[in-house]
Amino acid sequence: MSPTVFFVAIVSSMLVNNIVLLRFLGICPFLGVSKRSETAVGMSAAVMFVMVVSSVLTYLIYYYILEPFEITYISTIAFILVIASLVQLVEMFIKKISKKLYKSLGIYLPLIVTNCAIIGIAETNVREGYATEYGVLPGLGVATVSALGAALGFALVIFAFSTIRERLEAADVPPAWKGIPISLVIAGIMALAFLGLEGLV
Amino acid sequence: MAKPKKDPGLLAVFTKGIIKENPVFVALLGLCPALAVTSSLETGLGMGVLVVFVLTLSNIVVSLIRRLIPEEIMIPSYIIVIATFVTIVEMLTEAFAPALFDSLGIFIPLIVANCLIMSRAVAYASENNVGRSAIDGLGMAVGFGLALGLIGLTREFLATGAIAYGVFIPLPVEGAILGFDIAPLNMEVFVGPAGGFIVIGVWLAVFNAIGLYKSRKRKEAWDRWVEKKKREKAEKKKQKAMESAGGSA
Amino acid sequence: MLPKLKIALILFVIGAVSGAGIVGVNSFTEDIIEANRLREEHEAYFDIFGLDMPEEFDVDEEPQDVYCRREVKGYDADRETIGEIVFFCVADEDVYERAVAYDKDGNRLGQVFRVDDVNNHGEISTLVAFDGNFEILDVRIVHTTNTPNYVQRIEDDYLGDFAGQDIRDVDFYDGSTGATITYNSIRQAVNLTAANAEADRALDAYRKVYPEADNYERAFDYTLGCIRYRDAVYDIEGNLLGHVYMAQYDDEGHDPIDLVVAVEDETFKDVVVAREDQASETLMDALDKYRDYTGEHVGDIDIAAYDDTVYDSSITHLLEQSFVRCVEDDEQRELREFFRWATRTGEVETIDNDYVESYQPYYDEDDELLGHVYIGEMDTSDLTDDYSGGLLRIKVSIDLDGLIHNAVIEEINESNFANDLLEEEIARYRGMEGPMEEEDVSDAFSSATYSGDALNTIIEAIYAHNGENIEEGE
Numbered sequence: 001m002s003p004t005v006f007f008v009a010i011v012s013s014m015l016v017n018n019i020v021l022l023r024f025l026g027i028c029p030f031l032g033v034s035k036r037s038e039t040a041v042g043m044s045a046a047v048m049f050v051m052v053v054s055s056v057l058t059y060l061i062y063y064y065i066l067e068p069f070e071i072t073y074i075s076t077i078a079f080i081l082v083i084a085s086l087v088q089l090v091e092m093f094i095k096k097i098s099k100k101l102y103k104s105l106g107i108y109l110p111l112i113v114t115n116c117a118i119i120g121i122a123e124t125n126v127r128e129g130y131a132t133e134y135g136v137l138p139g140l141g142v143a144t145v146s147a148l149g150a151a152l153g154f155a156l157v158i159f160a161f162s163t164i165r166e167r168l169e170a171a172d173v174p175p176a177w178k179g180i181p182i183s184l185v186i187a188g189i190m191a192l193a194f195l196g197l198e199g200l201v
Numbered sequence: 202m203a204k205p206k207k208d209p210g211l212l213a214v215f216t217k218g219i220i221k222e223n224p225v226f227v228a229l230l231g232l233c234p235a236l237a238v239t240s241s242l243e244t245g246l247g248m249g250v251l252v253v254f255v256l257t258l259s260n261i262v263v264s265l266i267r268r269l270i271p272e273e274i275m276i277p278s279y280i281i282v283i284a285t286f287v288t289i290v291e292m293l294t295e296a297f298a299p300a301l302f303d304s305l306g307i308f309i310p311l312i313v314a315n316c317l318i319m320s321r322a323v324a325y326a327s328e329n330n331v332g333r334s335a336i337d338g339l340g341m342a343v344g345f346g347l348a349l350g351l352i353g354l355t356r357e358f359l360a361t362g363a364i365a366y367g368v369f370i371p372l373p374v375e376g377a378i379l380g381f382d383i384a385p386l387n388m389e390v391f392v393g394p395a396g397g398f399i400v401i402g403v404w405l406a407v408f409n410a411i412g413l414y415k416s417r418k419r420k421e422a423w424d425r426w427v428e429k430k431k432r433e434k435a436e437k438k439k440q441k442a443m444e445s446a447g448g449s450a
Numbered sequence: 451m452l453p454k455l456k457i458a459l460i461l462f463v464i465g466a467v468s469g470a471g472i473v474g475v476n477s478f479t480e481d482i483i484e485a486n487r488l489r490e491e492h493e494a495y496f497d498i499f500g501l502d503m504p505e506e507f508d509v510d511e512e513p514q515d516v517y518c519r520r521e522v523k524g525y526d527a528d529r530e531t532i533g534e535i536v537f538f539c540v541a542d543e544d545v546y547e548r549a550v551a552y553d554k555d556g557n558r559l560g561q562v563f564r565v566d567d568v569n570n571h572g573e574i575s576t577l578v579a580f581d582g583n584f585e586i587l588d589v590r591i592v593h594t595t596n597t598p599n600y601v602q603r604i605e606d607d608y609l610g611d612f613a614g615q616d617i618r619d620v621d622f623y624d625g626s627t628g629a630t631i632t633y634n635s636i637r638q639a640v641n642l643t644a645a646n647a648e649a650d651r652a653l654d655a656y657r658k659v660y661p662e663a664d665n666y667e668r669a670f671d672y673t674l675g676c677i678r679y680r681d682a683v684y685d686i687e688g689n690l691l692g693h694v695y696m697a698q699y700d701d702e703g704h705d706p707i708d709l710v711v712a713v714e715d716e717t718f719k720d721v722v723v724a725r726e727d728q729a730s731e732t733l734m735d736a737l738d739k740y741r742d743y744t745g746e747h748v749g750d751i752d753i754a755a756y757d758d759t760v761y762d763s764s765i766t767h768l769l770e771q772s773f774v775r776c777v778e779d780d781e782q783r784e785l786r787e788f789f790r791w792a793t794r795t796g797e798v799e800t801i802d803n804d805y806v807e808s809y810q811p812y813y814d815e816d817d818e819l820l821g822h823v824y825i826g827e828m829d830t831s832d833l834t835d836d837y838s839g840g841l842l843r844i845k846v847s848i849d850l851d852g853l854i855h856n857a858v859i860e861e862i863n864e865s866n867f868a869n870d871l872l873e874e875e876i877a878r879y880r881g882m883e884g885p886m887e888e889e890d891v892s893d894a895f896s897s898a899t900y901s902g903d904a905l906n907t908i909i910e911a912i913y914a915h916n917g918e919n920i921e922e923g924e
Contacts, residue, residue: 271456271460277461278460278464281468284468285471289471289472292472292475292476293479295483296486299486363602363603
């Protein structure tokens, strides 16, 4: 397996198949915590940590527990439990480290559990068949790297979006379009721009 | 002094999910599937049907066990309940509607992470009785499904100029309705991700505009009513004054 | 402590109940899902050839890495065979697999190629089926994540146009379909099928001569004449089975015929019909009588002028042409063994020298001298009394720069063990520029026999002589 596999994986999952704009995962936090760029960065960091760790854990659970026992059909329930516990951990961790960050992330931190980006990436990792293509352990490497890429893609998009929204607040928008509607149209335009990255890898 | 809130009837519990508290257009919950599986009317409705099952059943079960669950493990327990129903629905879909299963793909297991379902469990089912929770879940899910259907209908029509049905969901009929020939005007972008965002954005704006119009009307009506009352009061005063004047005369 | 225990107990009960529920539903749906999967995967293959939809499937999967072959039999409700589909791998990586369909009596119905593509809209898997005449039976999409409406429109409006066309010459719908990405994937599937269909048809034909044939290489493409190709046929492990000639004749007196003529070591092996649709009884009967020549050297065969059927003159012509090609090819092959670009040789010059017997100049197609091929020999039994060697005779090609192009043993009288060693030893000379220094001669070899020294001695002698030739050449 050549190192280019990792490079391709990271570029592909970060830009070409951006989870938010092209795969529609993680829309809730994308719209919810993108009003201020500060909170967007904090959320991105939390997502990045949870996403990478949870995809390693879920991958190992899938291939070393679920598959040998032929109970892959309970993968959904197993994955969501792993993610929920992990989020609990991160929450306690952030609470200890920074009260300010904890306050600003507020309700959205527990909502990482219902952030479909996390479980979506976990499911994608086992569905994409990295294990059959590269072998179980090298496949774990590729899966982890593409989870990292997805998280970076999430961070990139949510940060860019939050800065746009900060400026949008001062803009003179018709009342019916204020807030989420105009933001969604802007997200659509961002998605159009990301379509241009198709074929990059 | 505020009057004690009147207990809403079952019908109101059902309909509030469809219009007043529509999960997609008002509460902005479950936008991931609302964007991802709405490239056609049928996939949107298909997702709606699955959510109807999961949300109604999970609301019922959560409401049933709500008194048994200590506060500390509320979220994990609800997650298990929801994930169980999602898994069951997933298996049933794969068995009985394989085409729908294929076209919804990863978004079936992702129902588990749909904020709508968890929020109804926490916000409603854990505080209300079984009947109400069931009706609430059903109403919310139907509202969700209808919203997805509306988005899907818009995108499919803009992109292809036709509405196909009976392709994924095992319906006895199959074909296309509303087949206008707008081939040269087809806007492929609307099946893509960008189109999804834009269509939802536009619909939100439309509903916002309706809401704003209604509240303006209500305000006008209120103002008129206040005016009328004032006038009546003034007239009454006048009358009274005249009466007293007449009496004294 | 107690509340914690209670929490754990409640979680456990919830988990157990939900687990039981999932397992229950799973055991109920498992079989249906498996049947769905089988049905989904195979129904299109049965349907495409007009077979009834089987109630049951029987999948016989041989180990993939060895045979890469899967047989799927379909049965109706009474366990009567409906048909059989045999799946093969295709060497072309772009093609997912190839299948051959048979009806319940074992008649071949045609082939179908499955091409999986990933385009900008997602995945799309297309089946392209055609019969023995290369006529397209059906093109259909079996799985796609492309936008359903485009797929629907293409299915409704364009896929039907393919049926009845010749797969090798398809008219594609050009213009704005409004779904060009999806349509392009289908176009690509049809083109890939066409490219591979020809190859697979050839292989099918070769299997009539060599049943274990698994692969072939185009050894020669004769652009002109009725002999079209010479192909080397290999089995699954890559062993060469033999060479075949693909011969085609289109005479006004009869339908066109495509024959496969197999010739091994200039010995006629077999002649068969390449295309099943041409395999009429008359032609098969006509071919039968030519099999009498099987095992004869092609140079000795004098084909009788049969005149039983309209095909006879054509068959005779094709066989003769194949034999001529074979002799030509084998001569050329021998030439090229010594100098890769050689096309003709000059006259053999005999020399009266101790170890060099003769040499022969080789020329390329522009009549440029390439070099000389020497024959040298030495009787090793002369070297010592207790050594029971014998005559060693070698053939060496040396170009004008003194580079050894090839060196082979012509004759040897050693033990088998020494023979093998000597073959290895002489191979070491290829690409060298002169005889070896004494210390370079293989120890293991020279200690076992004197032939190693003899070999070097001969080559030294050849080089001594070659110097003169080079000077002459210049």
